[in-house]
Amino acid sequence: MMLRTTDPFRDLDRLAQQVFGSAGSTGRPTVMPMDAWRDGDTFVIEFDLPGVARDSIDLDVERNVLTVRAERRGPHDDREGVEQLAAERPRGSFSRQLVLGDNLDLDRLEATYTDGVLRLTVPVAERAKPRKIHIAAPERERTAIDA
Numbered sequence: 001m002m003l004r005t006t007d008p009f010r011d012l013d014r015l016a017q018q019v020f021g022s023a024g025s026t027g028r029p030t031v032m033p034m035d036a037w038r039d040g041d042t043f044v045i046e047f048d049l050p051g052v053a054r055d056s057i058d059l060d061v062e063r064n065v066l067t068v069r070a071e072r073r074g075p076h077d078d079r080e081g082v083e084q085l086a087a088e089r090p091r092g093s094f095s096r097q098l099v100l101g102d103n104l105d106l107d108r109l110e111a112t113y114t115d116g117v118l119r120l121t122v123p124v125a126e127r128a129k130p131r132k133i134h135i136a137a138p139e140r141e142r143t144a145i146d147a
Contacts, residue, residue, distance in 0.1 A: 032068065032094045041124045043104060049094065050116035057118060061106050068118065070094040103127075 033048045049057065051072050058069040074084075074091045100106065105125040112119045 031090060032070070032096045034096065043100075043122045043124070045098070045120040045122070047096070047118040047120075048116065049113075049118050051089065052094070052116065054113050057113065059111055059120075061109065064100045064102060064104075064106065066098045066100055066106075066109075066120075068094075068096050068098075070118075 034045060036043065036045045038044075047068060049070050049072070052070045056071045056073075058067075060067040060069075071093050072089075072091050074087070100122065103125055104122045106122065108123050110121045
């Protein structure tokens with residue numbers, strides 16, 4: 001069995017980035033991995049954004065569409081005369097849109113950013129929470145019996 005140390009697709013992607021610039025400069029958004037789960041009455045969404053400055057993250061909500069935008073710059077992007085020897089970490093613009101259900105209270109969405117992880121918590125809307133419905137007994141109709 002032979003251990004393959006190169007990936008031809010990864011090598012082709014690296015070559016394309018070297019020829020055409022980083023993913024962000026070509027206008028193509030780079031990857032923004034995400035996990036999402038429900039914890040009781042709260043939905044939690046986490047995005048991995050290592051190396052992204054907090055002030056470069058932009059969150060927008062329009063109706064039920066959440067848009068996350070971020071930018072990761074390289075340490076030498078603005079410096080002249082720096083020769084890049086390797087550039088495997090994605091740089092440039094990141095963007096992702098999620099369509100969220102009507103059962104979430106987007107007015108109470110909260111966001112935190114710690115250790116390169118953007119965490120959004122969205123509570124379930126009160127109208128979407130399960131509840132018991134009381135069933136009233138109808139008033140019996142009185143009917144006259146003709147004799």
